[in-house]
Amino acid sequence: MTQTSSQLIQARVLTRHRVRVNDGYCLRYMVKTPSGPAVLDVAEGDFICFCHQQDLPRLQTMGARFHHSRMLELKSFESQPVAAVYLSDYRAVSELTRMATDAGIPLFESDIRPQTRFLTERYINLDLKGEVTELGQLGSLKHYQLHRAKTGLLDLPLRAVSFDLECSMSGELYSAGFYSDEKSCVLMVGEGPETRTVINEAGEELDCELIWFADEKSLLEGIVDWFTEYDPDLIIGWAVVTFDLALLHRRAQIYGMTLLLGRAQTPLAWKVADKFRPETLELPGRVVLDGIDWLKAAFYQFDSYSLEFVSRELLGEGKAIDKVDDRGGEIGRLFAENKSALAFYNLTDCRLVWDIFEHTQLFDFALARSRMTGLELGRVGASVAAFNHLYLPHLHRAGYVAPQMSDFGGLESPGGYVMDSLPGLYKDVLVLDFKSLYPSIIRTFLIDPKGLVDGLLEPEEDSVPGFLGARFSRHNPILPGLIAELAQMREQAKSDSNAPLSQAIKIIMNSLYGVLGSKGCVFHDARLASSITMRGHEIMKQTKVWIEEEGYRVIYGDTDSTFVWLEQGASDADKLGKQLVERINNRWAERLNQEFGLVSWLELEFECHYQQFFMPTLKGSDQGSKKRYVGIKSTGKGQELIFKGMEQVRSDWTPLAKQVQLELYRRLFAGEPLDEYLLLVSEKLTAGQLDEQLVFSKRLKRNVADYTAKSAPHVKAAQILAEQTGDSRHAKRGSRIKYVMTTKGAQPVECQTAPLDYDYYLQRQIRSVAEPVLQVMKLNYDKVVSSQLMLI
Structure with missing residues (x-):
């Protein structure tokens, strides 16, 4: 291939890979640019991990298969200098890890894939800009060599499609539906006229191109052709990975077909045979978003996550079929008797998923989450991976590599503070919440993995005390700075009315404590997690004391919320609540400045005023319950009953029990x-x-x-x-x-x-x-x- 002169490129990273080329490996990024999809290759595709410099000779004499090593100025959390070790393939990494474990030699950051490390070290999350040379074409895509790259920010629309299959009870394909804001289509096995509308059994019509195929194999070929022609960046659906794409793969195997559904004529594949899960899916150049997973990621909760239930809850409409509980039988009947009605049903399912994504802004949420965390677009969960992506480049520039995974697991720190409640029926109860309490504690008390290492080496009077013997350095902590940036970005997102971005940042900030307390995180340390939760206990207890010094009574407290009873009532409870939080915030600012010389980022907020409030007792006891209460408050829609932890919000109680409970509390108040x-x-x-x-x-x-x-x-x-x-x-x-x-x-x-x-x-x-x-x-x-x- 003839290389051209270098040029600048801006791109959004859709999928990331490590592929074999000639006698080695390269990193390959399938991207979307303002001029269309493209492929970016990075020549250096080595795995990199670290070991103590003193251990390097031992690894060499043991026969470890690394082809290169380099002494670095970085050090471990044990303050020992480290060396970088370069390995050509994953098998060599596995062998090295086994040898090192058997010999008691610590390895650091051996689980980070090269295609992820390249982006992480350059602070690249979702978008990049860089210098490239053109290599020609890879399939139908422009192919570039990427030489330099850094983070970018693109306003770039992505093409999406909602995809759904209909099949027999035994899995034989009947039809495939595609829906987007640009085009709607159903591919159907059978014979009939080419149409631009489909009609259900009630006579309702939908605009839809209906294309016929002689048999299942021809339908599979038609699906491949459709993806090639429409070329979507995003594929959405309902259980689209575990059902639809898995079924496509299994049906193609019957005919010995390879489904070239990825870009650059790459196949739909799975990293682990017969394990059809999102994390094992390989579909280069296309991002798959499953509606169920992403609703859960955005903290939506439903009694059932069936498409019928969720669409009725969110959209007020359901599937285009009468017998939803026997939809397998109904689909078979429609395929035999009324294929147009089946196409109507198929396309309606696609549209419902599309409308749910639009209604809940899941497209924007997925983009915001990837832009904030550096996780692959489409990857859900993975809080530890997100933390590493945010933290590691700063840690390396501070002169450290991440520690080895700790031998001890679990969450040794106590959970959130829960106060014993005073049960009863009350009037005028204020709820005061600490805004993002745990992130605020991290930011205020400088809680940080690197800061813990540095703080324990500094004079005690120069560091900030934590719990379980922890001390944190005041000099250049990483995690508090990251939280400050996230907090500022969230406030800006709120100001811009960007709800998806605000929600994504909130979830990331609140996950940081859980990551530090998780056995799956290399930074896990009981001193870190306890310095957050135990400080939270201290803050909640002291806040209660100060509120009661103001002449009010605290009847309950839970993690970051304090419930204050106004025994004498109040003509303007909202105003009183705002005055109270201002006084408490001022007291925290004074105390932390005087006692620790710290700036307080603790922020107590007035959450709401319950005109009436009920705290039940434990069953068969006079003792107050925890995490269970009912209150009534005024909203823009009038009086609203709020249930927390009661049967009303649990999915395993009968509709009658919920109805009776709702009416009893309405009558009580x-x-x-x-x-x-x-x-x-x-x-x-x-x-x-x-x-x-x-x-x-x-x-x-x-x-x-x-x-x-x-x-x-x-x-x-x-x-x-x-x-x-x-x-x-x-x-x-x-x-x-x-x-x-x-x-x-x-x-x-x-x-x-x-x-x-x-x-x-x-x-x-x-x-x-x-x-x-x-x-x-x-x-x-x-x-x-x-x-x-x-x-x-």
Whole structure:
């Protein structure tokens, strides 16, 4: 290939790889540029790790297969100088790690992949700018050699498509749907006229190109052609990796086909055979975003993550099919009888996923998260990897390499502070929250892995004391500086009304403590985590003292929230709350300056005012509960009931129990009778008028066969359902089981044979939600519903 003169390039990194070229390896980045997709290669593709310089001769005499080493000015956390070791392939890294472990020789940063290290060391997260020379074409893409690179910032639209397959119960492909803001299409096995609309059985129409294929193999070829022609940067879907792409791969194997779905004519592949998970997917040049994973990453919570449930919750509409619970049978029927209606259903699923991404701003959130953390676009979770990407380049420039993984694991530090509550019914309760408490503690008290190493070497009077013997240096700490940058960026995101970016930064900031306390992080140290949580305990206790010195009573506290009862009431509770937090913040600023010579970044905020508030007792006790309460407060929409930790917010309670609990607390706060309502509910229940509200719904967390105890009702019901229907999928992990409690125990709704056990529902459901409220009103549950109990 003929090289041209160098030129400048700006690009967004979509996927990163290490590939074999000629007799060696290079780093390959599939990118999107303002002029289209391209490939950037970096010639040096070595794995790099570090060892103490004194250990290098021992590794050489042991036969370690590294082809080069270099003495560095960097040092380990043990203050010993280190050497860099260069290895050509992953097998050599594994062998070196095994040899070093057997010999008791520490290796550092041996788990960082070269394609990630290259970006990390240059502070490149999502976008880069650099100097390249053109190498020609790689498939249909422009191919460049990347010589110099640094972080960049691009405003670059990415082309996305929502993708969904329909198939038979045995997995044979029927159709493939594609939906985007540019183009909609369904590819279908069968014969029919080429159309621009599809019609469901209700006569509704959708704009959609319907293209026919003679058989499944032809459909697979058509899918490849469609991806090549439309060439999306992003593929979204619902379980799109674990179901759709995995199914494509399995069906292609039947025909001996290689699916060239990646850019530059690269195949859909998996790093581990038959392990179809997002982290094992290989699809160069295309980013796959699964709706379920990304909703969870953005901290959305639903009782069920089925597309039907989530779309109805968020969009107010569901799947274009009548029998959702028997969609496998319905899909088969539509394929046999009405392929246009099947295409309508297929495309509607694609559109629902697209609309969910738009409604929740998941596209923007995924981009913001990658831009902030340096994680591959599309990678969820990975808090430790994100921390390393943020921290390591600063650590190296400060003269250190990361430590070896600690021998001790787990979270030795205590959890967040939870105060004993004072149970009861209250009026006028203020909630005061410390804004980002743990990040603020890190920033204020200079808590930092490097700072701990330096602080223990400095005179005690020059460092900041922590807990468990920790001391932190005041000189150039890394982590507090990173948090300061993140905090400033979050405030700017809020000012710009950039909710996805603000949420991404919040999640990153709050994950930092968890990373330091995680056994999966090389920086894990009990002194670091404890210096955060134990300082949090101290702050919460002292804040309580100061508030009560102001003449108010603290009835509960949890991690970063303090609940203050205004015993005498207040004409303007909001104003009082703001005045109170200002005084407390001033006291913290004075104390930390006088005691430690530190600037306080602790910020107590006025969160809300509950006009009425209820803190229950523990079951069968006078002791106050924790993490459970109900309150009523004013919002822009009027009065709102807020439940925390109660049955109302749990997915494994019946709809009736939730409805009864909601109405009981509404009546409690409104001063309306409780006994009359409970008696009416019990009468309707035992008369069979509420049967539809008695269904439990719970998902299997593992296969039925893997449960050690089969006593859990939903496990029993799943086993019965699988046996009665002959469908083993009902006993598989992830299956959602709907069941009722009968006189013969738990039975699936589909196979109920025994009468409902109304006494069970009165005692285990209604009693459980009613007694905490009745106790306040000095009422006895048995007496309230006794007339009905006698009839059962």
